[in-house]
Amino acid sequence: MEKLIDVITRTTEDAFEKAGYDRKLGHVSVSNRPDLCEYQCNGAMAGAKQYHKAPIMIAEAVVDEMKKADIFASVEAVKPGFINITLNPAKVSAYLDEMRTDDDLSVTKTEQPKTIIIDYGGPNVAKPLHVGHLRSAVIGESIKRMGRRLGNRVIGDVHLGDWGLQMGLIITELQERKPDLPYFDESYTGEYPAEAPFTISELEEIYPCASGKSKEDPAYKEKALEATAELQRGRRGYMALWKHIMQVSVTDLKKNYEKLDVHFDLWKGESDAQPYIAPMVEKMKNDGYAYMDQGALIVDVAEPTDQKEVPPCMILKSDGASLYTTTDLATIVQREEDYHPDEIIYVVDKRQEMHFIQTFRCARKCGLVGPDTKFTFVGFGTMNGKDGKPFKTREGGVMRLENLIRDIDDEMYKKIVENRSVRDKDAGETAEVVGLSALKYGDLSNQASKDYIFDVDRFTSFEGNTGPYILYTIVRIKSILSRYEEQGASATDGAILAPAGDPEKKLMLQTARYNEALEEAWENYAPHRLCAYIYELANDFNSFYHETKILAEEDEARKKSWISLIRLVKNVLEDAIDVLGFSAPDRM
Ligand code: ARG
Numbered sequence: 001m002e003k004l005i006d007v008i009t010r011t012t013e014d015a016f017e018k019a020g021y022d023r024k025l026g027h028v029s030v031s032n033r034p035d036l037c038e039y040q041c042n043g044a045m046a047g048a049k050q051y052h053k054a055p056i057m058i059a060e061a062v063v064d065e066m067k068k069a070d071i072f073a074s075v076e077a078v079k080p081g082f083i084n085i086t087l088n089p090a091k092v093s094a095y096l097d098e099m100r101t102d103d104d105l106s107v108t109k110t111e112q113p114k115t116i117i118i119d120y121g122g123p124n125v126a127k128p129l130h131v132g133h134l135r136s137a138v139i140g141e142s143i144k145r146m147g148r149r150l151g152n153r154v155i156g157d158v159h160l161g162d163w164g165l166q167m168g169l170i171i172t173e174l175q176e177r178k179p180d181l182p183y184f185d186e187s188y189t190g191e192y193p194a195e196a197p198f199t200i201s202e203l204e205e206i207y208p209c210a211s212g213k214s215k216e217d218p219a220y221k222e223k224a225l226e227a228t229a230e231l232q233r234g235r236r237g238y239m240a241l242w243k244h245i246m247q248v249s250v251t252d253l254k255k256n257y258e259k260l261d262v263h264f265d266l267w268k269g270e271s272d273a274q275p276y277i278a279p280m281v282e283k284m285k286n287d288g289y290a291y292m293d294q295g296a297l298i299v300d301v302a303e304p305t306d307q308k309e310v311p312p313c314m315i316l317k318s319d320g321a322s323l324y325t326t327t328d329l330a331t332i333v334q335r336e337e338d339y340h341p342d343e344i345i346y347v348v349d350k351r352q353e354m355h356f357i358q359t360f361r362c363a364r365k366c367g368l369v370g371p372d373t374k375f376t377f378v379g380f381g382t383m384n385g386k387d388g389k390p391f392k393t394r395e396g397g398v399m400r401l402e403n404l405i406r407d408i409d410d411e412m413y414k415k416i417v418e419n420r421s422v423r424d425k426d427a428g429e430t431a432e433v434v435g436l437s438a439l440k441y442g443d444l445s446n447q448a449s450k451d452y453i454f455d456v457d458r459f460t461s462f463e464g465n466t467g468p469y470i471l472y473t474i475v476r477i478k479s480i481l482s483r484y485e486e487q488g489a490s491a492t493d494g495a496i497l498a499p500a501g502d503p504e505k506k507l508m509l510q511t512a513r514y515n516e517a518l519e520e521a522w523e524n525y526a527p528h529r530l531c532a533y534i535y536e537l538a539n540d541f542n543s544f545y546h547e548t549k550i551l552a553e554e555d556e557a558r559k560k561s562w563i564s565l566i567r568l569v570k571n572v573l574e575d576a577i578d579v580l581g582f583s584a585p586d587r588m
Pocket residue numbers: 119121122123124159160161328346348
């Protein structure tokens with residue numbers, strides 16, 4: 001459906017034109033004085049210079065034209081030259097009535113769907129998933145869903161960190177502990193066991209232990225580096241161990257992401273890019289982009305307009321080893337070959353921004369992608385504790401994601417039981433559903449690039465700008481709808497009638513803005529805007545609800561209209577939270 005704001009703008013532009021002015025002046029926005037009007041146009045002020053006229057004169061002439069359009073209830077020219085707009089209530093309800101029967105809830109799918117790869121999650125294999133990886137997963141999942149909701153083909157790739165020193169460290173530590181395993185015997189030619197020689201908990205203990213040792217013992221570190229190099233050269237026993245580490249780790253990662261309702265289409269990683277490195281480097285050299293500098297192979301990526309220094313991209317170290325950047329570039333080659341994407345979005349900690357500036361420039365300069373491929377870096381800030389410092393456990397360690405989720409669920413469980421409206425046997429399940437909303441909304445409602453404070457008490461509250469508040473609103477609507485059905489009312493809802501009062505009209509206007517809010521959030525890779533939209537929608541619903549006796553209404557047509565309206569509000573809220581990556585229970 002055409003966006004309501006576009007209908008209003010088009011009508012206003014027509015009025016400017018009919019009054020003899022440039023139609024471009026007819027830009028309309030939501031009023032910043034809701035006490036005076038619903039929408040406003042400041043075009044007369046902008047046109048004053050161009051036409052050497054007092055803005056109020058332009059405004060008055062345009063208003064005369066606007067008054068002829070039936071979409072407005074009142075249009076007013078106000079000094080010095082504002083145009084204040086109030087919509088015709090019957091037009092607003094007609095818009096909603098159409099929206100109510102639209103399967104897409106007024107959202108128009110893009111006419112030119114794009115193929116987009118979104119690189120998010122980015123966990124490192126064999127290291128436990130910690131809260132730092134939470135933001136990437138939560139924000140990335142939502143951006144992916146937004147893109148899809150608007151009709152694009154969006155492919156999510158977890159891009160595992162699966163090829164670094166951590167693998168060599170684990171192999172080294174394992175060899176110290178179990179030297180007799182066949183993986184370490186270079187003369188062994190038989191089949192390796194199918195079963196991994198460790199469990200996930202052992203693996204998670206092995207890594208920090210090895211990492212600690214390597215920091216203290218240079219000989220140990222040397223061994224780990226050598227093991228990493230041998231693995232990367234393809235030593236048979238180490239490859240077999242690597243496969244075990246991957247298998248055990250990925251199974252665990254999948255379980256964790258499942259709990260977060262985060263799903264990847266591709267489980268590729270840094271290791272998958274390795275075969276692409278050698279030919280890529282050859283091409284960069286042959287085309288004259290990469291050159292040797294103090295033994296290292298580099299590509300210059302600085303541009304004359306740079307405000308701060310952008311160092312050259314290092315492709316190979318002097319010992320021939322590749323780097324994080326090399327892998328990311330080779331991954332671009334791979335993605336280009338497999339999907340020829342229109343865009344690649346990276347959802348990564350904002351401290352890695354320079355790395356991505358270099359990578360993007362290098363990829364473009366060396367022709368790894370065409371000139372039209374878009375690269376987008378969505379950098380996010382740090383999740384802090386209440387002390388304003390990066391979030392830690394009470395003991396000061398890195399908080400594991402699993403424990404964080406458990407803490408939220410426990411807190412939610414307490415609150416739900418206190419609420420007592422759910423029978424105990426459901427409370428556990430409900431706590432998980434509501435807990436996820438607390439966790440995700442708490443993150444997503446902040447602008448991604450900003451740091452935020454993780455506050456369990458606030459995030460799990462049923463009041464204020466929180467996930468549970470949004471769910472509570474949905475549950476409230478569901479309960480009205482089921483009581484309505486219990487009254488034996490016919491299943492068919494009635495047409496949405498023109499609003500009877502101000503809170504109802506406000507609710508209608510906000511509902512009608514769904515398509516606008518969703519598009520804006522997607523275009524800016526900004527789930528927080530969708531959160532702000534649903535928070536306002538929930539508030540508008542609750543204001544309406546508090547002053548309306550829906551089920552006791554005697555006028556059947558009015559009652560049916562309200563039922564249709566609140567069902568639409570529920571559908572919009574549920575659609576939006578699905579895009580954000582969580583869902584609502586039936587009761588709370
Ligand atoms: N594994 C990396 C980390 O933990 C994040 C990967 C981000 N994606 C990428 N293509 N570099 O920092």
